[in-house]
Amino acid sequence: MHYLLPLLFRLCSLVLIVLALFSCQSQQTTVEPVQTKQTGFDPLKFVDPFIGTDGKGKTYPGATVPYGRVQLSPNNGRNGWDWISGYFYPDNVIAGFAHQHLSGTGAGDLYDILFMPVTLPTQEKVLDDILGRPVVHSKFSHAQEEASPGYYKVHLLDYDIDVELTSALRTGAQRYTFNDTKKTAHIRLDLGYSRNWDDTVASEIEVIDPFTIQGYRLSTGWAKDQRVYFYTRFSQAIDTHELVEDKNDTLGLFSFNSSEKKQIEVMTAISSVSIENAKENFHADISPSDTFETIKGKAQRAWRKQLGKIQVSASDDNMIQFYTALYHASLAPRIFSDVNGEYKGPDGNIHKMNGKRRYSFFSLWDTFRALHPWNTLYAPETNAEMMHSLMAHYDVTGLLPVWNFQGNETNMMMGYHAVPVLVDAYLKGTVNLSGERLLEAAIASATQENFGIGSYQSIGYVPYEETKWNVSKTLEYAFDDWAIHRLAAALNKKTIAEKFRLRSLNYHQHFDLESGFMRAKSRNGEFRVPFDPLAYRPVEDYCEANAWQYTFFVPHDVKGLISLYGSNDKFTDKLDEMFSIEQAENALPEWISGYIGQYVHGNEPAHHVPYLYQYVGQSHKTQALVRKIMDTLYSTEPDGLCGNEDAGQMSAWYLFSALGFYPVDPVSGEYVLGSPEINKAIWQLDNGNTLHISAKHQSAKNVYVKSVRFNGEKLQGISISHSQLMQGGQLEFEMSDKPYEN
Numbered sequence: 001m002h003y004l005l006p007l008l009f010r011l012c013s014l015v016l017i018v019l020a021l022f023s024c025q026s027q028q029t030t031v032e033p034v035q036t037k038q039t040g041f042d043p044l045k046f047v048d049p050f051i052g053t054d055g056k057g058k059t060y061p062g063a064t065v066p067y068g069r070v071q072l073s074p075n076n077g078r079n080g081w082d083w084i085s086g087y088f089y090p091d092n093v094i095a096g097f098a099h100q101h102l103s104g105t106g107a108g109d110l111y112d113i114l115f116m117p118v119t120l121p122t123q124e125k126v127l128d129d130i131l132g133r134p135v136v137h138s139k140f141s142h143a144q145e146e147a148s149p150g151y152y153k154v155h156l157l158d159y160d161i162d163v164e165l166t167s168a169l170r171t172g173a174q175r176y177t178f179n180d181t182k183k184t185a186h187i188r189l190d191l192g193y194s195r196n197w198d199d200t201v202a203s204e205i206e207v208i209d210p211f212t213i214q215g216y217r218l219s220t221g222w223a224k225d226q227r228v229y230f231y232t233r234f235s236q237a238i239d240t241h242e243l244v245e246d247k248n249d250t251l252g253l254f255s256f257n258s259s260e261k262k263q264i265e266v267m268t269a270i271s272s273v274s275i276e277n278a279k280e281n282f283h284a285d286i287s288p289s290d291t292f293e294t295i296k297g298k299a300q301r302a303w304r305k306q307l308g309k310i311q312v313s314a315s316d317d318n319m320i321q322f323y324t325a326l327y328h329a330s331l332a333p334r335i336f337s338d339v340n341g342e343y344k345g346p347d348g349n350i351h352k353m354n355g356k357r358r359y360s361f362f363s364l365w366d367t368f369r370a371l372h373p374w375n376t377l378y379a380p381e382t383n384a385e386m387m388h389s390l391m392a393h394y395d396v397t398g399l400l401p402v403w404n405f406q407g408n409e410t411n412m413m414m415g416y417h418a419v420p421v422l423v424d425a426y427l428k429g430t431v432n433l434s435g436e437r438l439l440e441a442a443i444a445s446a447t448q449e450n451f452g453i454g455s456y457q458s459i460g461y462v463p464y465e466e467t468k469w470n471v472s473k474t475l476e477y478a479f480d481d482w483a484i485h486r487l488a489a490a491l492n493k494k495t496i497a498e499k500f501r502l503r504s505l506n507y508h509q510h511f512d513l514e515s516g517f518m519r520a521k522s523r524n525g526e527f528r529v530p531f532d533p534l535a536y537r538p539v540e541d542y543c544e545a546n547a548w549q550y551t552f553f554v555p556h557d558v559k560g561l562i563s564l565y566g567s568n569d570k571f572t573d574k575l576d577e578m579f580s581i582e583q584a585e586n587a588l589p590e591w592i593s594g595y596i597g598q599y600v601h602g603n604e605p606a607h608h609v610p611y612l613y614q615y616v617g618q619s620h621k622t623q624a625l626v627r628k629i630m631d632t633l634y635s636t637e638p639d640g641l642c643g644n645e646d647a648g649q650m651s652a653w654y655l656f657s658a659l660g661f662y663p664v665d666p667v668s669g670e671y672v673l674g675s676p677e678i679n680k681a682i683w684q685l686d687n688g689n690t691l692h693i694s695a696k697h698q699s700a701k702n703v704y705v706k707s708v709r710f711n712g713e714k715l716q717g718i719s720i721s722h723s724q725l726m727q728g729g730q731l732e733f734e735m736s737d738k739p740y741e742n
Helices: 004-011 275-285 292-307 316-328 371-378 380-397 418-427 435-446 453-459 470-490 494-503 506-510 547-551 558-565 568-578 609-616 619-632 646-659 722-727
Strands: 073-075 096-098 114-120 145-148 151-156 161-167 171-178 184-190 199-209 212-220 226-234 240-246 249-256 263-271 310-313 342-344 350-352 670-673 680-684 690-696 704-710 719-721 729-736
Touching (some): 073 151, 073 161, 161 292, 171 292, 199 240, 212 275, 263 275, 292 316, 310 316, 316 646, 371 418, 371 722, 418 435, 418 470, 435 470, 453 470, 470 506, 470 547, 558 568, 568 609, 609 670, 619 646, 619 704
Antiparallel strands (some): 073 096, 096 114, 114 184, 151 161, 184 249, 212 226, 226 263, 240 249, 310 680, 670 719, 680 690, 704 729
């Protein structure tokens, strides 16, 4: 755990109440939510933004607000897999502080509008050969670094400068404290910094007056048409400045009299449309009386509101894990439109959202599984705006987005997973959309000819001669078709509903009874040989997975999948094998991490699999597994995420599972029961109802569920519905150290 956390808990010890658990069997310390006179419950005490910044997590520790347009965070200055978020915990240098960052992705981009305070005399220093160009940087120590929601601070050792970061919705605020006032204070603005990830098309810095600069950076990379316009105000007048152009990149060096004022505040708003819009965003976020402290206070209040809807009681570590997961699940998708509603659309033109905010950064291949279902429970109004953003993309392109990023369609990954996300929100009644229009958009994406969908429609599967990831594409298209079936049935479109119900059974095409795996097929219907279910490469019939992880991807028809094996026992045996057969390769791909046997939690395709034991009457195996995953593959250390955060999916899995249920089929409106890791939760639902969740006798030893009651009635099945949870009331788990069969 980061060094600050023990300190925080010591500081909060006067207000922490240590409770005994419900049973004398338990020896686990329970932490009640921190209470303060000013704010009531304070979830910020339990959030550690450093979790996920080491290992595979790829998160950033900097300052933002819930779903914020700005992610103001430090950059180490290196290029590579470990630095996708701009910051990697094992590093010891900082090259600046940029206004846009990624949260747990597998590809790199952004890091735009990078400021770095320095004192002169100094000289540029080359970090390493990977970077390939000189960058001003400074060493730093984690002992002089801290982070909490909406705030980040670090001491730059080389220059004796304290840097603090906070954020408004579309504006980042920095405060530099120059401790050595004998040296000249400089602030460097590098518009070419992120060219290590993408190519600058054009850039400009313009000095408007002694306190104000503005400009833009246009680039192409993962986001093929990325436009970042900025407007910056300094709290102190610029003494002198120098602007240098290097090809398409622009560098600015601004000098200040640090003896006149020890601290300089820098506030920067951004836009995808224009400098004028960035200026308008600035004035919408920052009033003339605002200082760094007032902006920080607003950011913290926004986070208390976002995280404070649910008050959890759990062990020390589980409190930190839960609220940090809730924090990470509130970072994406994020707002992309300006205060006037304008944004750069996927066609390159400027569009406007009327009365709603436009969101971008939709990592749908990851987030359709749990993040968006979580949002329908926890943030339904925000999720509804996101749904309108997905439909706005359709209005412009004629297709729903696959992986929308900075107003671009990247076509990263696969599937038409905007469909289940939209259908789930629509069927739960959380978004005001025309069902007819939604069905039209869903069918448009499902009947295109690209990405193997043409073959999928004509022969019922994607043949391996056509494309890699062919098995995965068929299975995921089949699930998306199930979502279309559900929508059409709700609209009483019987013919369409039946057509897509039959298409949702296309997973049968890949099942090989002899091996018990989903296997790649040629166009003439023959399975690919040779076949190794453990292999990830060189053949890639499965997306970032092997045959084990994708064979069970039939979340919409688990009973149908079981029937292919012939009996519950044979299906159970196959599941047991998955969790017991070791990984075969010595050098696994980067995206295979956090595994139990062939189950890989560090990537998404198998996230639902531990819950499948519920369907064969072996609930105790689900309960033991989900607790093992939470206990061993999540932690409070900087490497506490066993795989890429993937824009909130890893955290959403934890949130659901810690509360005791999970959406195996994300469009069913049902949550399959598991084993809660929290002791109590009081959840203020957005509809005004209150949901109380309790786990009697819950402990590290008592992972098995003896019974589950909802409002006094014993639940008879393996799930609880969305509509039941939204009623509020009491969801009560009784835990035991002995397995009980449902």
